[in-house]
Amino acid sequence: MFIGGAVVGGTFAGLWSLIWWPWTFWTFGIALTILAILSMFILPSIPLSPEVAKLSHTRKLAELDLPGASVGITAMLLFNFAWNQAPGFGWDKVYIYVFLIIGLLLCLVFFWVEMRVAKKPLIPFQALSTDVIFVLICEACGWAAFGKTLVLPPTCAVGHSTDKTRYIHLLLHADTPAAPRYLTTLDYGTAISRRHLRLYRRYYDRPCHLSHWSRLGYAHLDACILGGLHPCCYDAGPRDVLEASLCGHAYHTVGHGHEFPCRHSDYERRSGEEVREVRVCIHSTLTLYHNI
């Protein structure tokens, strides 16, 4: 289901973005709104326990622990925003550390609300055993370690995790520390790689063997080509989109695999022509990106 959804969603997002790239996101919002409304009618309601069913609407609202939820969410939001804004814009920016401090203070307020104020707390801390906390810490560490892979590649790197699922990280960043990083994670097979192959041939005017492509399984940039899906390709013409997306492929041909920084040395072993080609690709992509 997930993979199917990713393919269909990616394709339609790409097609819509042919009109105007923000449609990618607007259509996403529209689709989600429709699904939310549909789910109100389609999904069966949860059988409520008799004592809850008897409650009036205001009582139910009171049971929601709205103060706790709003304080908690705001705290998490501000804390997160500060941490993710700081790498690009610097910790010395006042608003960033102010947000961090407010976030931390609100976190304390949240604990106070949950433990002292709320009658039906959102997170009943009393019910959290040390076992649960252990598991949550474990989980948080693991996923945080995973999360850092998203910041890694500098220009354009491609990665896939397992043979079943491919995570493609296509990141672009300019040489300024303030440059935002873009990321796309797409999931699909090699079914549409032939199309990409054709485009590659047309663009580079040199053959490229399918076995090579299917072995790599890098059909990912087809989605970009389909509709300028990737942020680096926003509002770019077909040729530029192709160029930008080929950057990923070309990068790979000089040894930038999914293990990018570790195998960076492969770069040195390639012929001058190949390296130059990649440099041109990267340069044009970055220029494109700067223009956007």
Next chain:
Amino acid sequence: MAASLVNTVVNYSISIGVGIAGTVETQVNNGGRTEQDELSGYRGALYLGIGLSGLGVLTSLLFLWKMHVRETREGAHGQSVKA
């Protein structure tokens, strides 16, 4: 509640992990002007990942040890106290 808590922790820690790694990277890479600097930034971020994974493993081991202690104690009493 448990499911939402787990989900929140997963997504939130990914996001915070990215943030922390980004901070490490930009603090370590001297502005990332040269390739070498840039790489040292990524290395820093990767080392952070190693550290976090290590912390995860450590926590699991602690948890394992705790479970083990509890089980042996329960075994000694000859009954399960598990809720």
